[in-house]
Amino acid sequence: MKKYKFKINGQTYEVEVGGFDGSNATVSVNGTPYQVEIQGEEKKAKTPVLARKPVVNKPGEGQIKKNESSGAAYKINSPLPGTIKKINISVGATVKAGECVMIMEAMKMDNNVMAEKGGVVQAIKVKEGDAVLQGDTLVEIA
Structure with missing residues (x-):
C-alpha cells in the first residue's frame, strides 16, 4: 500500500x-x-511510425525471368543455391539415369548434379561460372 x-x-x-x-x-x-x-484516460501504447516513404517497384522490376521451353522435356533443377563449376555434358548427348551432368559449388563444397532420368540433352540453361538459385532449371532432357 x-x-x-x-x-x-x-x-x-x-x-x-x-x-x-x-x-x-x-x-x-x-x-x-x-x-x-478510477476515471481518466487509459494509457495507450505508442506505435512507431514509419519515417521513410514506401518503396515502389516499377512494373517487372525485381522479378527474375527464367527461360522456359515448351514440351515434355524433363528438367534438372538446382538442388540449392551455388555456382556452376563444371558442365560434363553437351546438347545432343545421351545421358543415363544417375549420371553426373555437372558439378556445382555450394557452401564451399563441390556437389554433383545427377540426372534422375535418362535421355537426350535438349538444352543446357547455364554455363560455367553462373550463379544459380535453388529450383532454377539447369538442363532439359527429353
Missing part, C-alpha cells in the same frame, strides 16, 4: 491506496475504507 497526505481546505487527510482491480481501487481515508472507481 502507498500512503499519501493531502491537505484540502486546511484539513489534513491520510490516504492509503490499496490494490487495483481493473478500474476499481481500495482507498483508506483517515482509516475509513472506500471502494473508488
Whole structure:
C-alpha cells in the first residue's frame, strides 16, 4: 500500500491506496475504507511510425525471368543455391539415369548434379561460372 497526505481546505487527510482491480481501487481515508472507481484516460501504447516513404517497384522490376521451353522435356533443377563449376555434358548427348551432368559449388563444397532420368540433352540453361538459385532449371532432357 502507498500512503499519501493531502491537505484540502486546511484539513489534513491520510490516504492509503490499496490494490487495483481493473478500474476499481481500495482507498483508506483517515482509516475509513472506500471502494473508488478510477476515471481518466487509459494509457495507450505508442506505435512507431514509419519515417521513410514506401518503396515502389516499377512494373517487372525485381522479378527474375527464367527461360522456359515448351514440351515434355524433363528438367534438372538446382538442388540449392551455388555456382556452376563444371558442365560434363553437351546438347545432343545421351545421358543415363544417375549420371553426373555437372558439378556445382555450394557452401564451399563441390556437389554433383545427377540426372534422375535418362535421355537426350535438349538444352543446357547455364554455363560455367553462373550463379544459380535453388529450383532454377539447369538442363532439359527429353
